[in-house]
Amino acid sequence: MKKIKSVILLLLFIPFFAFSITGEEIQSLIDKSIEEGHSQGMVIGIISKDKTIFYKNGKLGINNDKLMDENTIFETGSITKIFTSLLLAIMVRDGDVRMDDPVEKFMPPHVRTPSYLGQKITLANLATHTAGFPYLPDNFYPNDLYNPFCKYSYEEFYTYLSNYELKYAPGSKYQYSNVCIGFLCHALTLSSQKNFEELLIEKITSKLDMNDTRVKFTDDMLQRYADAHIRDKKVPHWGISTFEGNGALKSSAKDLARFIEANLGYYKSDLFDVLQTALIDRCPQDLPYLDVGLEWNIAYKYNPEIIYHGGIVGGQQVFVGFCPQREIGVVIVSNSSANISDIGKHVLNKKWHLNEYRQQATLMPLMLYKFIGDYKNDEGERDIKISMLDLGHLSTLMFKTGYYPAVKLYPSSDYDFFLKVMPVNVKFSYDENNNITGLTVDHDGKIFNYKKVK
Incomplete structure (x- = not known):
């Protein structure tokens, strides 16, 4: 009888555990984000009926050593x-x-x-x-x-x-x-x-x-x-x-x-x-x-x-x-x-996907327009066209080369981007007035340089 009761209790709590994330996992997410340079400081507060708990790590800024906490x-x-x-x-x-x-x-x-x-x-x-x-x-x-x-x-x-x-x-x-x-x-x-x-x-x-x-x-x-x-x-x-x-x-x-x-x-x-x-x-x-x-x-x-x-x-x-x-x-x-x-x-809800790599950043769509244009490689590689997929606040850059279909280009910083469909990183170059002059493609370690022509 005791075994049956134990099994029943386990079955009752399985859904709860399926949705839950532990405090150790939360702290690990914060620590990893700090260690990999994706954030200088982060705080996560978990609110439940019994109490609110804050997990934290990092500092107020890259040049500010004050420690981050729930009062920041x-x-x-x-x-x-x-x-x-x-x-x-x-x-x-x-x-x-x-x-x-x-x-x-x-x-x-x-x-x-x-x-x-x-x-x-x-x-x-x-x-x-x-x-x-x-x-x-x-x-x-x-x-x-x-x-x-x-x-x-x-x-x-x-x-x-x-x-x-x-x-x-x-x-x-x-x-x-x-x-x-x-x-x-x-x-x-x-x-x-x-x-x-x-x-x-x-x-x-x-x-x-x-x-x-x-x-x-x-x-x-x-x-x-x-x-x-x-x-x-x-x-x-x-x-x-x-x-x-x-x-x-x-x-x-x-x-x-x-x-x-x-x-x-x-x-x-x-x-x-x-x-x-x-x-x-x-x-x-x-x-x-x-x-x-x-x-x-x-x-x-x-x-x-x-x-x-x-x-x-x-x-x-x-x-x-x-x-x-x-x-x-x-x-x-x-x-x-x-x-x-x-x-x-x-x-x-743990059913929602958690990104293993926190490479992607978010830039305001207004910051993306300057990258739009045609880029040419002097060594005969296919031309690249950067365009904008206009979705309001969800607008994103599109990367197209040769006859291949355009794919989304995701920011990792204000001038660095990457593709998710293949191992490609794109770094834009600019002059002293912040005008875009070209881009460099790193395709799985192979480097290709392009000039902006239009």
């Missing part, structure tokens, strides 16, 4: 969008605005807000990326690709809005858009006559004791601010003014873990019910097995489904997510552009 401050990138959409949900709950309010209601009189055959854009359309706007405004021309959002102004945004024509009806199609969430944040601040940080503190962070989550630094936060890197190259932090609701928040792993605790109901607050509304209405994304709630990605490729979001800036990455069925959450912060989303998904 990071740029959160697009994680900010979750908070912007949550502000909308709270303001709807409190009767300040309505989901079906036309956004033009909150705009200055001189600004024309586009519509489609009389159908107006609502706050809900903006929050769900279904308003009909592209990834970025077409008058967005950054002077500094390492700090692209620092100079774009509201007047430039108003000019863009007044001249933009929708191509389809609002609410009919999903398209991930910085314009949508930036516009939503601006409308909420105009409606309330408060800035984004004031709204954030009043309605969210003060309720959750998230004192390190701010738009503007406190002096104490600045002392704990991690440097940004593309591999071992220090790069500037981003400055975001006009599109604050897209990516201006700074935070720590400890604060972000508190936010996940609140979403799972482990940290008690009056925000729990409104947090749950973010997952009720789901819209299919362009990728299979992936829906979007109120900004959260909901992935159901494997059972149980996971809920997550990533934040990427020039030289830092953040991942937050949770799995309600497993009653677990995760927060990852890294001061490097190397991808970490696979780690977060794998922690939530």
Whole structure:
């Protein structure tokens, strides 16, 4: 009888163990990323019903020997969008605005807000990326690709809005858009006559004791601010003014873990019910097995489904997510552009693939255009053509040689790329003005040099 009971208990817990990753495995992932140079420092927080545990290694920067921990401050990138959409949900709950309010209601009189055959854009359309706007405004021309959002102004945004024509009806199609969430944040601040940080503190962070989550630094936060890197190259932090609701928040792993605790109901607050509304209405994304709630990605490729979001800036990455069925959450912060989303998904559900090699980095699509062109080899090798596959925030370079089909070219740094379909590394060369002059192909140890001709 005892053996039968033991077998039954084992069978009951097999599904749990199948989805779980151990603390030793998590620490090993961090240590390997640091040792192989993919990140200067990383923290992973694991949230469960009983406790939150932080695993960490590394330092604040390549030239900053302060040790990384859960109180280190990071740029959160697009994680900010979750908070912007949550502000909308709270303001709807409190009767300040309505989901079906036309956004033009909150705009200055001189600004024309586009519509489609009389159908107006609502706050809900903006929050769900279904308003009909592209990834970025077409008058967005950054002077500094390492700090692209620092100079774009509201007047430039108003000019863009007044001249933009929708191509389809609002609410009919999903398209991930910085314009949508930036516009939503601006409308909420105009409606309330408060800035984004004031709204954030009043309605969210003060309720959750998230004192390190701010738009503007406190002096104490600045002392704990991690440097940004593309591999071992220090790069500037981003400055975001006009599109604050897209990516201006700074935070720590400890604060972000508190936010996940609140979403799972482990940290008690009056925000729990409104947090749950973010997952009720789901819209299919362009990728299979992936829906979007109120900004959260909901992935159901494997059972149980996971809920997550990533934040990427020039030289830092953040991942937050949770799995309600497993009653677990995760927060990852890294001061490097190397991808970490696979780690977060794998922690939530081990069925998600974990990359063995962390070579791939993430570059903003605007940083890729300079590589487009034709490249010629003087020794008679087939010409190479570099083009862009335009997928908005998922845009990628394409590599084509001779009659072979074009294949995706993945970044490992700001000028180094690689192919996944064969052992090929591509390194671009540039002049003193950062204009691309050529490329070098390393095909399994054989070196070929090309000049850019077009």
